[in-house]
Amino acid sequence: MYGTLLAKFFTYMKMQIAKLLxxxxxxxxxxxxxxxxxxxxxxxxxxEALIELGYITEPELMDFLGKSYGVPVISIEDHSVDQEVLxxxxxxxxxxxxxxxxxxTGSALTVAMSDPSNLILVDKLNFLTGKNIIPVVVxxxxxxxxxxxxxxxxxxxxxxxxxxxxxxxxxDIDELVRExxxxxxxxxxxxxxGSNTEVEDHTQSTLTQESLxxxxxxSENDIPLVSDANExxxxxxETDVIHHVGNDHGIFEDSETQDEDQVxxxxxxVFSQNLFINAPDNKDFAxxxxxxxxxxxxxxxxxxxxxxxxxxxxxxxxGLNSIDEPFAARVEPEFETQQQASTxxxxxxxxxxxxxxxxxxxxxxxxxxVLVIDNSRTVQKLITLALNRQGYSVSxxxxxxxxxxxxxxxxxxxxxIEINLPHMDGYQVCKIIKSHGLMKQVPIIMLSAKDGLVxxxxxxxxxANGNISKPFAASELVEAAQRFTSSNATxxxxxxx
Amino acid sequence: MKRNIIALNRDNExxxxxxxxxxxxxxxIVSDEVLENNLVRLLSEFDQHLLSLNKKVEKEPYAAxxxxxxxxxxxxxxxxxxxxxxxxxxxxxxxxxxxxxxxxHLRLLHVRQxxxxxxxxxxxxxxxxxxxxxxxxxxKEISSGMAQILMSYLSFFSSSFxxxxxxxxxxxxxxxxxxxxxQSLQSLSY
Numbered sequence: 098m099y100g101t102l103l104a105k106f107f108t109y110m111k112m113q114i115a116k117l118l119x120x121x122x123x124x125x126x127x128x129x130x131x132x133x134x135x136x137x138x139x140x141x142x143x144x145e146a147l148i149e150l151g152y153i154t155e156p157e158l159m160d161f162l163g164k165s166y167g168v169p170v171i172s173i174e175d176h177s178v179d180q181e182v183l184x185x186x187x188x189x190x191x192x193x194x195x196x197x198x199x200x201x202t203g204s205a206l207t208v209a210m211s212d213p214s215n216l217i218l219v220d221k222l223n224f225l226t227g228k229n230i231i232p233v234v235v236x237x238x239x240x241x242x243x244x245x246x247x248x249x250x251x252x253x254x255x256x257x258x259x260x261x262x263x264x265x266x267x268x269d270i271d272e273l274v275r276e277x278x279x280x281x282x283x284x285x286x287x288x289x290x291g292s293n294t295e296v297e298d299h300t301q302s303t304l305t306q307e308s309l310x311x312x313x314x315x316s317e318n319d320i321p322l323v324s325d326a327n328e329x330x331x332x333x334x335e336t337d338v339i340h341h342v343g344n345d346h347g348i349f350e351d352s353e354t355q356d357e358d359q360v361x362x363x364x365x366x367v368f369s370q371n372l373f374i375n376a377p378d379n380k381d382f383a384x385x386x387x388x389x390x391x392x393x394x395x396x397x398x399x400x401x402x403x404x405x406x407x408x409x410x411x412x413x414x415x416g417l418n419s420i421d422e423p424f425a426a427r428v429e430p431e432f433e434t435q436q437q438a439s440t441x442x443x444x445x446x447x448x449x450x451x452x453x454x455x456x457x458x459x460x461x462x463x464x465x466x467v468l469v470i471d472n473s474r475t476v477q478k479l480i481t482l483a484l485n486r487q488g489y490s491v492s493x494x495x496x497x498x499x500x501x502x503x504x505x506x507x508x509x510x511x512x513x514i515e516i517n518l519p520h521m522d523g524y525q526v527c528k529i530i531k532s533h534g535l536m537k538q539v540p541i542i543m544l545s546a547k548d549g550l551v552x553x554x555x556x557x558x559x560x561a562n563g564n565i566s567k568p569f570a571a572s573e574l575v576e577a578a579q580r581f582t583s584s585n586a587t588x589x590x591x592x593x594x
Numbered sequence: 595m596k597r598n599i600i601a602l603n604r605d606n607e608x609x610x611x612x613x614x615x616x617x618x619x620x621x622x623i624v625s626d627e628v629l630e631n632n633l634v635r636l637l638s639e640f641d642q643h644l645l646s647l648n649k650k651v652e653k654e655p656y657a658a659x660x661x662x663x664x665x666x667x668x669x670x671x672x673x674x675x676x677x678x679x680x681x682x683x684x685x686x687x688x689x690x691x692x693x694x695x696x697x698x699h700l701r702l703l704h705v706r707q708x709x710x711x712x713x714x715x716x717x718x719x720x721x722x723x724x725x726x727x728x729x730x731x732x733x734k735e736i737s738s739g740m741a742q743i744l745m746s747y748l749s750f751f752s753s754s755f756x757x758x759x760x761x762x763x764x765x766x767x768x769x770x771x772x773x774x775x776x777q778s779l780q781s782l783s784y
Contacts, residue, residue, distance in 0.1 A: 479767065483630075567639075570635040
C-alpha cells in the first residue's frame with residue numbers, strides 16, 4: 098500500500114506546482130505543456146524550463162513556491178556556511194540535488210533548496226544527517242554560486258546520476274497535460290480518474306524499485322522486512338502516514354517534534370514527512386495485485402481518496418489488505434541485478450574499511466555481515482578479529498555519518514554501535530537506523546563503558562537490542578553475534594539487560 | 595614451549611632482544627583461543643584507559659603516569675593469570691631494567707613483587723622540588739619508558755600464539771594501539 102501511496106503522493110506533489118500555477122492564472126496550460134516538453138527534452142526541472150522559456154522569473158517562482166509550500170524564501174548571497182555544517186552533506190549529494198546546508202540550530206539543519214516539494218529528498222537528508230531538515234527556498238542561481246564556492250562545483254561536473262536522491266517524474270506528458278486541462282475545467286473527479294492512469298506507470302515504477310530493494314535486502318539478510326505481527330506493524334506505519342508536512346507557516350514549526358506535530362498545507366492535505374522511511378514495508382506492496390495496478394479499480398481509487406482525504410486513510414486502506422496476488426513476484430524479474438537496485442537508494446559510494454567483502458548470507462540463510470561503528474581503531478580491529486574467526490564479515494566505520502552512508506553497501510545483519518561517537522552519539526545513530534524501513538529489523542548492540550541502568554534504558558529507548566560493556570572479551574562478542582544473527586532476534590542479551 | 599618476545603618496531607627491537615636473553619625460557623600452556631579471548635578484553639580495557647588518559651591529562655598531568663602504571667600492572671597480572679608465568683620470574687622488573695638502559699629515569703620507579711608502585715611515582719611527582727621544566731623532562735622520559743615496557747609486553751603476548759598468522763594479526767592490532775598511545779603521550783606536558 099505504501100508504495101502506491103508514495104507514488105501517488107510524489108506525483109501529487111509534483112502536480113501541485115503545475116496545478117497551482119494554472120489555478121492562480123500565472124501560467125496558461127499551453128505554457129505549462131511547453132515547459133513540460135522542454136523539461137523532458139532537455140532533462141531539466143520544470144521550474145528551470147519555465148524560467149528558461151521566460152514564462153516566469155526566478156523571483157516570482159521563488160515567491161510562488163514559498164507561499165505554496167509554506168516555506169520561507171530567503172536570500173543567501175552574503176551568507177557564509179561553517180565547514181562543520183557543510184560536512185554534514187557530501188558534495189556529490191549537494192551538487193546532484195542542488196542544495197546547500199546553511200546552518201544548524203540544535204537538532205535542526207536548515208537546507209537551502211530550489212524545490213521544497215521534494216519531500217523524499219528531505220527525508221533522505223534527514224536520514225543521512227540525523228538532523229531535522231528545515232527546507233528554505235533560495236534561487237537556483239544562489240545555490241549554484243554556493244555550490245561552486247563551497248563544494249567546488251563546476252558546470253562540467255561529472256554526472257552523479259547514481260547518487261541522485263531525486264525520484265523519477267512523469268513518464269507520460271500527455272497524461273499530465275490532460276490532467277491539467279481537466280483540472281482547469283474544474284472537474285476534479287476526472288482529474289482523479291485521469292491520474293489513476295498516470296500514476297499507473299509511475300506506481301509501477303516506484304513499486305518495482307522499492308519492491309526490488311526490499312526483496313533484495315530481505316533475501317540477503319534473511320530478515321523479514323515485515324514483522325509477523327503484520328497488523329500491528331501496519332497500524333504503526335499508518336499512524337506515521339498521517340504525519341504532516343508543509344503549511345502556511347513553514348514545513349516544520351517545531352523541529353524537535355516534527356514527527357508528532359500535524360500541520361496541513363494550503364490545500365488541507367496531509368502527508369507523512371517520514372513517508373520514504375516508512376514506505377518500504379513490502380508486505381503491503383506484495384498485497385497489491387497486478388490487476389489493481391494496471392486497471393485502477395477500488396484500490397487505487399481508495400488510495401486517491403487517501404491522498405485527497407488523508408484523515409480517512411486508515412479506513413480506506415483496509416481494503417488493500419485483502420488483495421492476494423503478490424505484486425512483488427511479478428515485478429521481480431524487471432530488476433534482477435544488485436547494481437540496478439543499489440542505484441535506487443544510493444546515498445554514498447564511500448565504502449567503510451572492511452577486512453572482508455560483505456558476503457551477504459551464508460548457506461544457512463544467516464546474514465553474517467556485521468557493521469561496527471566505533472571511533473577507536475583498536476576496538477574496530479578487536480571486534481573484526483574476533484568475529485572474523487567465526488566467519489563474520491566485518492565492516493568498521495568511525496562515526497554515525499559514515500555508518501549511515503554505508504548501510505546500503507554493507508547490508509548488515511548486525512550492528513555494533515559505540516555510544517560515545519563524534520558528531521552524533523550512538524543513541525542518535527541507533528534511532529536513525531531503527532527508523533529506516535529497511536534497517537529497522539537489523540539488531541543493534543550498543544557498546545560502551547557506561548553500563549549503568551540509565552544507559553541501558555536509553556539504549557533500549559533508542560531501539561537497541563542489547564548492550565555489551567567495555568572492556569569485553571571475544572567470547573561476549575561472538576555470543577552476541579551468534580544470538581542476534583541466528584534468527585528473529587528481539588530480546589536483550591542475557592545478563593546485559 | 596619457548597615464547598620469544600618479538601619486536602613490534604625497530605625502536606623496540608633491541609629491548610625485546612635483550613629481554614629474550616635475560617628471560618630465557620618462559621613456558622606457557624595457554625591455548626590460542628583462551629589467550630585471544632583474554633587479550634581482546636585486555637586491549638579493549640587499554641582502549642578505555644587511553645580515553646581516560648586523553649580526557650584527564652589536561653587538568654591533571656600525573657593522571658597519565660598513573661594510567662600507564664595501571665596498564666603495566668594489568669599486563670603483569672595478565673602474564674601471571676593468563677600466561678601462567680610465575681611471579682618469581684620478575685618479568686616486569688626485567689623489562690623495566692632493560693628499558694631503563696634507554697630511559698634512565700625509569701630507575702626512579704619502584705618495582706616490587708612484579709608490580710610497579712604508584713605511590714613511589716606519585717610522591718616523586720608531587721614532591722618535586724626542582725624546576726618544572728626539569729620535572730617535565732623527567733616524567734616525559736618515564737612515560738616513554740613505561741610505554742616501551744607496555745609495548746614489550748604486548749609483543750610478548752602477540753608472539754605467544756602457536757599460530758603464526760594469529761601472531762601477525764595481533765602484531766597489527768598492537769601496532770594500532772601503540773600508534774594511538776604514542777599520539778596521546780606526545781601531547782603530554784608534566
